[in-house]
Amino acid sequence: MVTDLAKTPDIVAVRTAGGTVKDSTGYRVFRVVNATVLTVICLVTLYPFVNLVAKSFSSEGQIAAGNVNLIPRGFNTTTFQAVMSDPMFWTNYKNTVVYTVVGTVIAMAITSTYAYAISRPYLKGRMFFIGIAVFTMFFGGGLIPNYILVANFLGWRNSMWAVVVPGALSIFNLLVMKSFFENFPTELEEAATIDGLTTYGVFARIVLPLSKAVIATMTLFYAVGLWNSWFSAFLYLDDKDLFPVTVYLRNLIAAATGSQEVTGGAGADAVQIGANIQAVTMLLTVLPIICLYPFLQRYFVSGVMLGSVKG
């Protein structure tokens, strides 16, 4: 099915190439309107990012006066310096990197081995092993039993494991990998076995090297998820030195908007400094994703399609 997708000719182009001459006036008008609306949608989607950049470089006074939208006013880089000189910001940033790497490694180890085993048609009990995974998609333990398990039973309060382990298996990713591995015929394994490879050898030397595309995609899914995650850290960690940068940012926003806007009026200065700093912190947090995104986008898209085709 993967190959089918790749081989599918550009149907849209074929269809439209044939229709060029015979377009009715109504359809031509529609196409202009359509392109215009899509352009507006793009601009509206991008606007918040532009606004964030503009605020990052603006002075507090200009933001407070409601003058900042597309272009920085009262241009300065002091906010960047202020945020980047906070050692806690870098500690938490480093934590995010560590959690992302460790979490992704654990998740990939569990997901790829599980997916390979349940992709083998001769595995006895295959439907059972698939079923126990799929069932968890529709029914789960809920917030509190999970909390009791991790915090009380396993004693992972203020531990990195609470952040990286409980989410280590995404059933969606598992099914995507399974359907990819199903493309490897059993005969391949039999041939490799005759050449003296065990199942471990087949997996490590043949299957994994031939699955780089799906491994890259799944790694990205997990890594982005972990980079962006905040709630489990927020729930299980109290020690500021252990926070990921998302929790740092969450606390910053809560301090600036929650308390300040509610009390209103007084302390308006604090709110503005907050708005400034928030923008910079958000920008720095999202920067790695924005920078990598254009290069990685096609992997994400192919991953989702892979999952949908066989699901």
Added chain:
Amino acid sequence: MSMTKARVAEVAVGGVEPTPAPPPVRANTWRRALRRDWRLYSFLVAPVLFLLVFRYLPMAGNIIAFRRFRPGSSIFGDEWVGFYYFEAFINNQAFWSVFWNTVILGALTLLICFPLPIVLALMLNELRSRRFKRVVQTISYLPHFLSIVIVAGIVFQLTSLDGTINQIVRAAGGDAIPFMQLPEWFRTVYVSSEVWQTVGWGTILYLAALTTIDEQLYEAARIDGANRWQQTWHITLPGIRPTMVVLLILNIGSFMAVGFEKVLLLQNPLIYSTGDVISTYLYRVGIQSAQFSYGTAIGLFEAVIGLVLVLSANVVSRRLVGASLW
């Protein structure tokens, strides 16, 4: 009797190595499978252990909805109290307030965020310039990759008194509105941010489905004199119907769990009257106030509703449109 025979035969085969085993006509017993594929089964040990501990143990932990739980004691609770905690929340006015908030917010999200990706995918499908199409896709997918914390931060920035939306309000001659402090604005703000974040990414599956529609159908329709709109209505939409149905069923299943993390980040006590949903209420009473059993009862109630919704949506769609999840 036959079982023993099979085992004896197996042991014999296992013992005498070089004789090529006859084609597997005999029953594929577990013993045999384990002996042959133990390496493959060893791959399953860690994942199955993971599922048992992190998925099935909490599932069993739901039992504390029926048992009194004391921190430090058994994770399955101490004494049986039956439906005590269920009666407690069903008789609680606060619960019904968050229940209806959840239903309204879930319904609004479903009504608005489900159809929009279809419309956007159809619009993208009409574009002739592949380059332009790719640019629109790249831009509209982007918000999907942001942390919810960032999305919440952006919402606060745009809706603040000096933010862009209030700049527009003032330019139109109005007074600045403190959006995040007014209960009547919460649903609008929430659904708008949801649209911004999810609609672009939501088109992927529809665009994939659109490429699988047979081109000959369009040609035949053109010969029959169908215009562009009729082609869309009679060919394109039916062509992506299975995708629509599956996504609708999945959306209905997550109906009750509406964006817990985002609501938690966006809400504050001033807007609880519209902005508090079951999951955030559960978090507050269950974890912050440490009423574990009470919270679990609410969580179980929510999970069961979710399961029932998915199953019934699946049955209905199988009867009506012949498409279903399994």
